[in-house]
Amino acid sequence: MAPRIVDVKELTTAQRADAARILREALAHMPSAYNEPGEAEAEVQTFLDDPERAALAAVDGEVVLGWIGVIESYSHAWELHPLVVDPAHQRRGVGAALTAALEARVKAQGVLTLYLGTDDDYGGTNLFGQALFPDVAGKIATLRSTGDHASGFYRRLGYEVVGLIPDANGPGRPDIMMAKRL
Numbered sequence: 001m002a003p004r005i006v007d008v009k010e011l012t013t014a015q016r017a018d019a020a021r022i023l024r025e026a027l028a029h030m031p032s033a034y035n036e037p038g039e040a041e042a043e044v045q046t047f048l049d050d051p052e053r054a055a056l057a058a059v060d061g062e063v064v065l066g067w068i069g070v071i072e073s074y075s076h077a078w079e080l081h082p083l084v085v086d087p088a089h090q091r092r093g094v095g096a097a098l099t100a101a102l103e104a105r106v107k108a109q110g111v112l113t114l115y116l117g118t119d120d121d122y123g124g125t126n127l128f129g130q131a132l133f134p135d136v137a138g139k140i141a142t143l144r145s146t147g148d149h150a151s152g153f154y155r156r157l158g159y160e161v162v163g164l165i166p167d168a169n170g171p172g173r174p175d176i177m178m179a180k181r182l
């Protein structure tokens with residue numbers, strides 16, 4: 001059965017704690033993850049407190065399966081951040097359902113472009129460890145996932161690579177910018 005998609009503001013305290021755990025565990029393979037004590041909890045809280053942030057959660061019964069956030073950055077292009085699905089529930093359509101729900105919601109608010117940065121700070125693409133200057137734009141066409149990097153997921157959902165931030169997370173560890181027209 002398809003999960004229920006709800007605003008994170010509707011989650012109970014226990015479910016919000018679970019959303020923080022999912023943020024920590026889904027990104028555990030990344031050095032830039034939310035590893036400091038309380039860091040993931042504080043990140044979840046920003047989506048409850050900050051008027052320029054909003055988030056949706058996928059819920060099955062009482063169980064939180066994953067969640068997605070958005071940040072109002074430009075007037076017509078907003079940033080998708082973060083998207084995390086509990087590792088125990090990945091590859092069952094939860095990430096796609098959350099993304100579709102967020103896209104529909106922000107499109108109805110007049111947003112034209114949804115964009116995101118998907119870091120490669122662990123070796124998930126062929127660009128990891130590479131010098132991207134000069135001709136950063138030329139490297140975009142060569143980008144491919146070497147395993148299960150999230151860029152493969154976003155490509156499937158219609159996002160394209162629009163930029164690279166060389167060395168964003170240290171030498172050879174870029175951020176990969178992707179965007180979709182809504």
Ligand SMILES: CC(C)(COP(=O)(O)OP(=O)(O)OC[C@H]1O[C@@H](n2cnc3c(N)ncnc32)[C@H](O)[C@@H]1OP(=O)(O)O)[C@@H](O)C(=O)NCCC(=O)NCCS
Nearest residue numbers: 026084085090091092093094095096118148149150152153
């Ligand atoms: C990336 C993530 C959000 C995907 O969520 P999910 O619920 O596992 O993905 P879905 O089951 O909805 O997948 C939708 C489609 O994308 C494909 N897909 C999922 N993950 C993929 C990946 N890493 N690479 C390539 N394709 C992928 C699925 O096979 C499916 O294809 P189909 O429609 O042909 O069946 C999830 O794996 C996750 O939380 N990963 C860790 C955190 C992370 O990297 N977040 C993104 C940071 S920018």
